[in-house]
Amino acid sequence: MAAEGGAESNLAELMLDRIADVLLVVADVGNGDYSSRLRSDLPEDHALSTLYTGINQMIDSLAREQQRSAAYQQELEEKLATIEVQRAAIRELSTPIIEVWEGVLCLPVVGVLDSTRSAEMTEALLAAIVEKKADCAIIDITGIQVMDTGTADHFLRMARAVRL
Numbered sequence: 549m550a551a552e553g554g555a556e557s558n559l560a561e562l563m564l565d566r567i568a569d570v571l572l573v574v575a576d577v578g579n580g581d582y583s584s585r586l587r588s589d590l591p592e593d594h595a596l597s598t599l600y601t602g603i604n605q606m607i608d609s610l611a612r613e614q615q616r617s618a619a620y621q622q623e624l625e626e627k628l629a630t631i632e633v634q635r636a637a638i639r640e641l642s643t644p645i646i647e648v649w650e651g652v653l654c655l656p657v658v659g660v661l662d663s664t665r666s667a668e669m670t671e672a673l674l675a676a677i678v679e680k681k682a683d684c685a686i687i688d689i690t691g692i693q694v695m696d697t698g699t700a701d702h703f704l705r706m707a708r709a710v711r712l
Contacts, residue, residue, distance in 0.1 A: 566596050570603065582611035643669045645676040651683040658691030666702035670709055677710060685710050 569586060576584040585607065586600040642665060646654045655673050677685060687703065689695070 563596075570599070573603065573607070577607055577610060580614075582607055582614060639668060643672040645672060647680055647682075648686070651681065652686065653677065653680060653682045653684070654686040654688060656688040656691060660693055661699050661702065663698075663702070666699075666706070670702075670706045673706065674709060 573584045573586050585604050588594075588597045588600045590597040590600075642659075644656060646656070648654045653673070653676055655669065657669065661669075673685060673687075676682070687706065689703065692699065
């Protein structure tokens with residue numbers, strides 16, 4: 549009878565150790581470490597052996613998905629960087645400022661003008677006037693598709709700012 553109590557105690561201790569192993573591996577996975585695996589010296593038909601196999605397969609699957617997710621995230625970050633470079637190029641191209649003669653700048657405006665683009669044009673023109681020490685700025689509005697009162701107001705404000 550005492551031998552049975554000792555065997556039960558050893559079995560309970562062994563089960564607690566096995567469960568602790570499972571918890572440690574699951575905690576590693578929770579912390580992003582997908583390299584931990586459960587190793588079993590139990591027979592294949594043992595319930596814990598089946599649990600270990602299932603957990604290891606789950607970790608393998610999570611590791612693959614994490615790698616795939618990291619690759620997608622890197623690809624997305626590269627695309628966003630490309631888009632930002634393209635946006636900067638478009639901003640530069642949308643407000644070309646040409647030095648016609650020394651001290652004379654020309655800002656050709658082509659296409660649709662909204663408040664954001666107008667603000668960028670004003671900022672770029674003022675910076676170019678300061679940089680080139682220009683005395684005169686020509687704003688060519690022949691390429692504007694539609695001239696409404698808002699657009700006209702933007703040009704009046706731009707002219708006042710340039711005058712300063």
